Amino acid sequence: xxxxxxxxxxxxxxxxxxxxxxxxxxxxxxxARNLSCFSQRTCSVTxxxxxxxxxxxxxxxAKANYSTNIKGKGRDISHVPDIKEFLSASNDAxxxxxxxxxxEPIPYLEKATYSKPPNGKxxxxxxxxCQMNVNDAEYAWAILKEDGYKRIDNxxxxxxxxxxTCSIREKAEDRIWKRLTVLKEKKLSGYPKIGILGxxxxxxxxxxxxxxxxxxxxxxxxxxxxxxxxxEQATNExxxxxxxxxSVDETYADIxxxxxxxxxxxxxxxxMRGCDNMCSYCIVPFTRGRERxxxxxxxxxxxxxxxxxxxxQVNLLGQNVNSYRDMSSVEVGMPNLNxxxxxxGFKTIYKPKLGGLRFADLLDRVSSVDPEMRIRFISPHPxxxxxxxxxxxxERTNICKQIHxxxxxxxSRILEQMRRGHTREDYLNLVERIRSYIxxxxxxxxxxTGFCGETEEDHEDSISLMRLVxxxxxxxFKYSMRKKTHAYHKMNxxxxxxxxxxxxQEIMKVYYExxxxxxxxxxxxxxxxxxxKISPKSTDYLLSRxxxxxxxxxxxxxxxxxxxxxxxxxxxxxxxxxxELTSYKPNTFTGMPLFHxxxxxxxxxxxxxxxxxxx
Numbered sequence: 001x002x003x004x005x006x007x008x009x010x011x012x013x014x015x016x017x018x019x020x021x022x023x024x025x026x027x028x029x030x031x032a033r034n035l036s037c038f039s040q041r042t043c044s045v046t047x048x049x050x051x052x053x054x055x056x057x058x059x060x061x062a063k064a065n066y067s068t069n070i071k072g073k074g075r076d077i078s079h080v081p082d083i084k085e086f087l088s089a090s091n092d093a094x095x096x097x098x099x100x101x102x103x104e105p106i107p108y109l110e111k112a113t114y115s116k117p118p119n120g121k122x123x124x125x126x127x128x129x130c131q132m133n134v135n136d137a138e139y140a141w142a143i144l145k146e147d148g149y150k151r152i153d154n155x156x157x158x159x160x161x162x163x164x165t166c167s168i169r170e171k172a173e174d175r176i177w178k179r180l181t182v183l184k185e186k187k188l189s190g191y192p193k194i195g196i197l198g199x200x201x202x203x204x205x206x207x208x209x210x211x212x213x214x215x216x217x218x219x220x221x222x223x224x225x226x227x228x229x230x231x232e233q234a235t236n237e238x239x240x241x242x243x244x245x246x247s248v249d250e251t252y253a254d255i256x257x258x259x260x261x262x263x264x265x266x267x268x269x270x271x272m273r274g275c276d277n278m279c280s281y282c283i284v285p286f287t288r289g290r291e292r293x294x295x296x297x298x299x300x301x302x303x304x305x306x307x308x309x310x311x312x313q314v315n316l317l318g319q320n321v322n323s324y325r326d327m328s329s330v331e332v333g334m335p336n337l338n339x340x341x342x343x344x345g346f347k348t349i350y351k352p353k354l355g356g357l358r359f360a361d362l363l364d365r366v367s368s369v370d371p372e373m374r375i376r377f378i379s380p381h382p383x384x385x386x387x388x389x390x391x392x393x394x395e396r397t398n399i400c401k402q403i404h405x406x407x408x409x410x411x412s413r414i415l416e417q418m419r420r421g422h423t424r425e426d427y428l429n430l431v432e433r434i435r436s437y438i439x440x441x442x443x444x445x446x447x448x449t450g451f452c453g454e455t456e457e458d459h460e461d462s463i464s465l466m467r468l469v470x471x472x473x474x475x476x477f478k479y480s481m482r483k484k485t486h487a488y489h490k491m492n493x494x495x496x497x498x499x500x501x502x503x504x505q506e507i508m509k510v511y512y513e514x515x516x517x518x519x520x521x522x523x524x525x526x527x528x529x530x531x532x533k534i535s536p537k538s539t540d541y542l543l544s545r546x547x548x549x550x551x552x553x554x555x556x557x558x559x560x561x562x563x564x565x566x567x568x569x570x571x572x573x574x575x576x577x578x579x580e581l582t583s584y585k586p587n588t589f590t591g592m593p594l595f596h597x598x599x600x601x602x603x604x605x606x607x608x609x610x611x612x613x614x615x
Contacts, residue, residue, distance in 0.1 A: 117159035117160075117191065118159060118189075118191055119157050119158070119159045120150065120159070121148055121149045121150060121159055121160075122149070122150050122151075122152045122157055122158050122159045122160070123141070123144055123149045123150070123151055123152070123158060123159065123160040123161075123162060124151070124152055124153070124154070124155050124157075124158035124160070124161050124162070124192075125137050125140075125141065125151065125162050125164065125260070126161070126162070126163050126164070126179070127164045128163065128164065128165055128166045128172060128175060128176065129164075129165065129166025129168065129172055129198070129199070130166065130168070130379075131268055131315065131317055131378060132270070132317055132318075132319065133164045133165070133166060133198055133199075134164075134260075134268060135257060135268045135269075135270050135317055136164055136197070136198055136221060136224070137162075137164045137197075137260070138257035138258055138259055138260060138268075139224050139252050139255055139257045139270075140162065140164070140197060140224045140227060141257070141258050141260070142255050142256060142257050142258040143224055143225060143227055143228065143255065144227055144228065144231075145258055147227075147228040151260075155186075156186075158192045159191055159192055159193065160192055160193045160194075160195065160231060161183060161192050161193070161194050161195065162195040162197055162217075163176060163179065163180075163194075163195065163196055163197065164197045164198045165196055165197065165198040165199060165200035165201060166198065166199055166200065167198075167199040167200045167202075167203045167204070167283050167287050167482070168199070168282075168283060168284070168482075169477065169480040169482075170480040170482075171480070172200075173200055173204070176196070176200055177211075180194070180196075180214065180215065183214065184213075184214030187214055193216040193217060193231060193234050194214055194215050194216055194217070195215070195216060195217030195218070195219065195227075195230075195231075195234075196208055196215055196217070196218050196219075197217075197219050197220075197221075197224070198220070198221055198287075199221065199283070199284075199287035199288065200287075201218045201219055201220050201221075201244055202220035202221065202244045202246065202286075202287045203283065203286065203287050203482075203483070203484070205218050205220075205242060205244050208240075209239075209240050209242070215240055216234035216240055216241065217230045217231060217234050217240065217241050217242075218240060218241070218242040218243075218244060219242075219243050219244070220243065220244035220245065220246065220287075221246075221273070221287065221288055221289075222245065222246050222247040222250040222273075222289060223243035223244060223245060224252070225250075225252075226243045229241075230242075230243060246288075246289035246290075247289060247292075248289070248290055248292060249292055250273070250292070251270070251272070251273055251292055251293065251294040252270070253294040253295060253298040254298070256302060256305065257270075263533075263573070264532070264533070264573075265310065265311055265312040265313060265530070265531075265532065265573055265574040266311065266312070266313040266314075266315065266532065267306050267311045267313070267314050267315070268314075268315045268317050269299060269302055269303060269306070269314050269315070269316055269317065270294070270317045270318065271293065271294055271299050271316050271317065271318050271321065271324055271362065272291060272292065272293040272294065272318040272319070272320070272321065272323070272324050273288060273289070273291070273292055273318065273319065274288045274289040274290045274291045274292055274319060275288060275290075275291055275319040275320045275323075276290060276291045276320070276323075276348075276350055277320060277348065277349075277381060277383075277419075277421075278349055278350075278419060278486065279408075279418055279419050279420060279486075280417060280418050280419045280485060280486035280487040280490070280491070281408075281418055281448065281451060281479065281481075281482070281485060281486075281487050282482075282485060283482040283483075283484060283485055284319050286484040286485070288319055291319075291320060291323060291325075293318075293324050293325050293326050293327070293356075294326070295326055295328040296326045296328075296357050296361065296362055296365055299316075299362065299365075299366065300365050300366060300369060303366050303369050303370075303373075304369050304370075306373075307369055307370040307373055310574060311373065312372070312373055312374060312530055312574045312576075313373065313374040313375075313376065313530055314366070314373060314374070314375055314376070315376045315377065315378060316362075316366070316375065316376065316377040316378075317377075317378060318377075318379070319379065320379075320380070320381045320384065321359070321377045321378060321379060321380050322359045322377065322380040322381065322384035322385065322389060323359070323381060323384045324358065324359040324362055325353060325355075325356040325357070325358060325359075326356050326357040326361075326362070327355060327356040341353075341354075341386070342383045342384055342385075342386060343382060343383050343384065343385045343386060343422075343426075343430050344386075344426075344429065344430070344433070345422060345423075345425075345426035345429060345430075346382065346383035346421050346422045346426060346430075347383070347421045347422070348383065348421050349419055349421070358388075359384065359389055360386070360388040360389045360391075360392050363375070363377075363389070363392045363393070363396070363399060364392055367392075367396045367398055367399050370398075371397075371398055371599060371600060372398065372576075372598055372599050372600070373398060374398055374399075374400055374530060374547075374599070375396075375398055375399045375400065376400045376402065376549065378404055379404055379406070380403070380404055380405070380406075381406070382405055382406065382407075382420075382422060382427060382430055383421050383422065385403075385430060385433075385434065387433075387437075390433065390434060390437040390438065391437065393437070393438060394437045394438050397599050397600070397603040398599050400547050400548075400549065401438050401440055401441045401442060401547055401548070402441070402442040402443075402444070402472075402547065402548045402549045403434060403438075403441055403442075403443055403444075404443075404444045404445070404446075405427075405430070405431070405434070405443055405444070405445055406445055406446040407427060407445045407446065407447055407462075407465060407469075408420060408446055408447060408448050408451075409447070409448060409451065409454075409458065409461070409462050410424055410447075410458075410461040410462035410463070410464060410465030410466070411424065411454070411457070411458035411459075411461040411462060412424045412425070412461075413458060414451055414453070414454055414458045414461075415427075417451065417452065417453060417491070418451065419486065424461065424465065427465075428465075428468065428469075431443070431469055442472040442473070442547070442548030442549065442550070443469060443471050443472055444471055444472060444473035444474060444475070444549075445469070445471050445473075445474050445475070446474070446475045446476075446477070447462060447466070447474060447475070447476050447477070447507060448477055448478070448479050449462070449476070449477070449478050449479065449500055449503040449504045449507055450478050450479040450495040450499060450500030450503055450504070451479045451487075451495070452479070452481075452487055452491035452492055452493055452494060452495070453491065453492070453494060453495075454479075454495055454503075459503050459506075459507075462507060463506065463507055463510050466507065466510050466511055466514060467510065467514065470514050470517075470518050471511070471514070471515070471518075472515070472518060472519065472548055472550065473515075473549070473550070473587070474511050474515075476504060476507055476508055476511060477504070478497075478500040478501060478503070478504045479493070479495070479500060481493045512586065515586070516584075516586075519550070519584045519589070520584050522581055522584070522589075523581050523582065523583060523584055523589075524580070524581065525580070525581055526578055526579065526580050526581075526594065527546045527547065527552075527578075527579055527581060527591075528546070528547060528576055528577070528578060528579075528597060528599065528602045528603075529544035529545060529546050529552045529554070529576070529577050529578075529579045529591065530544055530545055530574075530575075530576055530577075531543075531544045531554075531571055531572065531573050531574065531575045531576075531577060532544055532545060532573060533573050534556065534573075535553065535556075539556065540555065540556050541553050541554065541555060541556055542554050542555075542556050542571060542573075544577065544579070544591075546579070546581075546589070550587065550588070550589060551587065551588045551589070552579055552581070552588075552589045552590070552591045553588060553589070553590050553591070554571075554577065554579055554590070554591050554592070554593045555592070555593065556571060557570075557571070557593065558570050558571075559571065559577070559593045559594065559595055559596060560594075560595040560596065561595070561596050562595055562596055562597065562601070563578070563595050563597065563601070563605060565595075569596065571593060571596075575596060576596070576597050576598050576599060576602065577593045577594070577595070577596060577597065578593070578594045578595050578596075578597045578602060579591035579592065579593055579594065580592045580594055
């Protein structure tokens, strides 16, 4: 029987409570660093049940002897087997059994009958939720493409339908349940196979299997490498194939995601996965696991490839993206004692981490790959904005001056209940510091109304925070309690649904009033916009985005090739255009394209103009 990285599983499961010395003598750490299973999530170790029993016995004898010797004056550990001996003995026993005709068959595959997909291994994706899910879908597609699958846009021709799901709020899950009701009506003779991927797969695996009998595959966010095997196992006669194991090391660093829209000039690059913050309302640590970051070199290599492909904008992704920390080698793992650990006044519920290349180091590296490529990042935590991060954003013209700063509440009391690690005053001080470094910054936020125990006074604090900060964009939600969270186990969801809705409407009203004022103040400015595509409403217009990530609609016309060159040329997706903002309506500017430009030319010329105006 093949077991993925048996040694890692064995040592972790059976020697978890051993003294650190035993683990060192078993060379566990060396195995963790060197074996391919930790970087590639595969392992060539093959162990049969009989071998497992014999090796368990020898290891536990070694453990007992070690414990005896540790109590004496001497520490004779020469007889303790190391990992090489363990693997050698395991493989010898396995090879012997390969030639033994009495080896028992694998029970869960014994009666499987694999039917041929009617359309030749075609797969259809539906993605719900955040950009991380979009990126996850691209990783899943890269893995399946390598296995011979073909992606199609026609649901009716699909052998496999994969739903990449979200669990952040109840409404997101409700959409999936409704969709499954529709999809199971399309099943004929076992096809199409229906799979649930992502956060909902991990959180509701039991409910999915029991409630929706039509689901064939359930795969969590860390199990996408296993999709080809799961799909093969999901036969007409078998039960639902499931893998929802969370990993402490999976980052898919060695996989280049295959983008669904090959014409777009924007790409998403995952730099870390998971979250350690454990905010009391949030399900993410339970569906995405612990924080782990990709090696910086793998990220730089991917961005370099994207630049060579003509990509003009990269979004760095992570559940707590600015908590990035590359500990992939001893060299980068050395602590920088002079670096600020986090934003001033902020704290965490976990022990502060030391060492490694931090988010500021990563921004420095990726922004240097291509000075004409925009860099954005989502979604950060306010605690991880030390001055070094703000300085690099301020200095590099190709790092967009747009920061998402989730507040969640304007009440210090509720923030403490949420375990956010800061007060209202700490947050406002951070906003002030950000604007001192980046005066023209565009700020966005998340805000939750009706959290456990929220009073009218707490709600008014949230409204007053909106008025003080004047965000350029906001995501506003009413609280939805999630199972497994700290709030689910320790608090009461005591704000009535009617009150939640009312408070959400009140905060939305204030937000849109302020947004109108904030955005209209920008009308008349000349800004640099990146053209994304032709407008779906009319080929006479193009969609672009400014540095603050707000949509700008411009006429599809010819314009001068540069500020100083009157020769005109057409506007294409991927072009940087100097645009004068002429009007605003909710979440969209209209503008007049003035001339072609570049990041370097636009900001250097604007700097000269600003200096001349001062004189």
